[in-house]
Amino acid sequence: MTSPQAPATGTSPTILISGATGNIGTELTKHLAVRGVPFRAMVRNPDEKSAQGLRDLSGAELVAADFNDPASVGRALSGIERAFLLTHSSAQAEAQQLSFVEQARQAGVRHLIKQSQWAASAESPVRFLRYHAVVEQAIEDSGLAYTFLRPNLFMQGLLAFKQSIQAQGQLFAPIGEAKVSVVDVRDIAAAAAAALTEPGHANKTYNLTGPQALTHREMAAELSAALHRPVAFVDVGPAELLAFLRKTGMDTWMAEGLVEDYAHYHRGEAAEVALGVQEATGQPPRSFVTFAHDYAPVFNDDSPGH
Numbered sequence: 001m002t003s004p005q006a007p008a009t010g011t012s013p014t015i016l017i018s019g020a021t022g023n024i025g026t027e028l029t030k031h032l033a034v035r036g037v038p039f040r041a042m043v044r045n046p047d048e049k050s051a052q053g054l055r056d057l058s059g060a061e062l063v064a065a066d067f068n069d070p071a072s073v074g075r076a077l078s079g080i081e082r083a084f085l086l087t088h089s090s091a092q093a094e095a096q097q098l099s100f101v102e103q104a105r106q107a108g109v110r111h112l113i114k115q116s117q118w119a120a121s122a123e124s125p126v127r128f129l130r131y132h133a134v135v136e137q138a139i140e141d142s143g144l145a146y147t148f149l150r151p152n153l154f155m156q157g158l159l160a161f162k163q164s165i166q167a168q169g170q171l172f173a174p175i176g177e178a179k180v181s182v183v184d185v186r187d188i189a190a191a192a193a194a195a196l197t198e199p200g201h202a203n204k205t206y207n208l209t210g211p212q213a214l215t216h217r218e219m220a221a222e223l224s225a226a227l228h229r230p231v232a233f234v235d236v237g238p239a240e241l242l243a244f245l246r247k248t249g250m251d252t253w254m255a256e257g258l259v260e261d262y263a264h265y266h267r268g269e270a271a272e273v274a275l276g277v278q279e280a281t282g283q284p285p286r287s288f289v290t291f292a293h294d295y296a297p298v299f300n301d302d303s304p305g306h
């Protein structure tokens, strides 16, 4: 295991960020660095390229730990008071997160901030929403203070369609004209940073959405304007989405879960606009127009590997 880096401030961190190299973790760790809050970033391999950006952040200490290795998680949690729990969704996510909660309890962590999902429910037909609900319940049962972040579909999730936008000018999804109150990952990270560093967020659940619900046709039109290229929405069936995802190499559990997710969106169950971003951060959420403008260079970048 690589030795943890000395924190820039000289203060030993009492905050642990898991999933630190991911979409939310990358934004969250930047927030903490800007606020001058020392933190420990849990990464599978500190020598990986994905962890390099973290090394340059003020106040960052890297620790090697793997959700599948409880002892390493226990070491990462040593001396920690507040922890951010995020794994990517997978067939192992529920077990990984339940193990993390138990390790946190044993390590004396006081407050867990869990990345959950909009409409998490043990009765949901969507597998992601079921496992998030199971973990939320375990955290409540553990007696630790908690903050549950329940974001809707990420705006940045549309980057998965970058190639079809570039090659065919198409954004496709099995969603018809249903609206979704999509949210910017940067606002989720801001809510997590607030819960980790400020008082007043204990035992709260924040439903995180953008400021408006949009159809994918409306999102395609906004992307078209921001990218200065035609982007048309194409409504497809669930089988076509499944075939596309499997072709990208995604495993069956995850691909079928995303199809369930889209059926849930199609039923109009993710169209409500909630106030969670404003409540958690004191700031209004970013609009889709802002997202499209800020990420236009990323959508338009066709250099290899991007």
Ligand SMILES: NC(=O)c1ccc[n+]([C@@H]2O[C@H](COP(=O)([O-])OP(=O)(O)OC[C@H]3O[C@@H](n4cnc5c(N)ncnc54)[C@H](OP(=O)(O)O)[C@@H]3O)[C@@H](O)[C@H]2O)c1
Pocket (backbone or CB within 6 Å): 018, 019, 020, 021, 022, 023, 024, 025, 042, 043, 044, 045, 050, 065, 066, 067, 068, 086, 087, 088, 089, 115, 116, 117, 118, 128, 150, 151, 152, 153, 154, 157
């Ligand atoms: N996408 C959406 O629209 C959406 C909407 C609502 C909620 N969510 C929820 O958001 C979460 C995903 O967030 P995200 O997009 O930020 O995730 P992500 O980008 O996929 O990041 C996953 C992180 O977990 C780390 N990781 C993976 N396996 C690990 C292991 N065995 N041990 C330690 N670390 C491990 C990864 O590290 P490496 O760098 O080592 O791989 C990475 O830092 C999921 O819980 C999902 O349900 C997503």
